[in-house]
Amino acid sequence: MGEPGAWGEVAAGLRVSRPVLVARLLELDAAGALTTAHVRAGAQVGGVNVRTVWLWLDAARTEGRVERRPRARLELSDQEWAVLAQAGGNVAVLHRHLKEAGGQVPSLASLHRVVRRDLEAGRVLPDRAVVRREREEQRTR
Known part of the structure; x- marks a missing residue:
C-alpha cells in the first residue's frame, strides 16, 4: 500500500x-x-x-441483526449467593457445593470471574449472620 x-x-x-x-x-x-x-x-x-x-x-x-451476537452469561442464583455468603465469600466452597449437588458445574476459574464481575457491578454478599438467621427462620416455619 x-x-x-x-x-x-x-x-x-x-x-x-x-x-x-x-x-x-x-x-x-x-x-x-x-x-x-x-x-x-x-x-x-x-x-x-x-x-x-x-x-x-x-x-x-x-x-437481521446489526449488533454483536448476544452471549450466554453464567449467572448465580440467590441460593448460590447464599451458599457463597455462608462460606464467607469462599468461591471454592461454592464450587464444591455445586459439585455435590450434581449436574453441570462450571470451572472454579469461571465461578471466580462471575463472582468478581457481579461484585464489581455492585452486588453485595450478605453477612454470614444474616444468612444463618434467615435459614433458621425458614426451618422454624
Whole structure:
C-alpha cells in the first residue's frame, strides 16, 4: 500500500459504531449503489478489517441483526449467593457445593470471574449472620 491519500487523512480521526456503519451500508446496498470502496471506507472508519465489515453485512442480511451476537452469561442464583455468603465469600466452597449437588458445574476459574464481575457491578454478599438467621427462620416455619 502506498501513502494514505486525502481520504485516509480525513478518516484517521473518525470512528463509527457498528450499527451506524451497517445501517448506512445496507441503505447503499438496497439502492444498488454499494461498492467495495464503500466497504473499505467503512472498515477504515469502523477500525476493523474489510472482511469483518462483509461479515457484519452478511449477518444483517441473513439474521437481521446489526449488533454483536448476544452471549450466554453464567449467572448465580440467590441460593448460590447464599451458599457463597455462608462460606464467607469462599468461591471454592461454592464450587464444591455445586459439585455435590450434581449436574453441570462450571470451572472454579469461571465461578471466580462471575463472582468478581457481579461484585464489581455492585452486588453485595450478605453477612454470614444474616444468612444463618434467615435459614433458621425458614426451618422454624
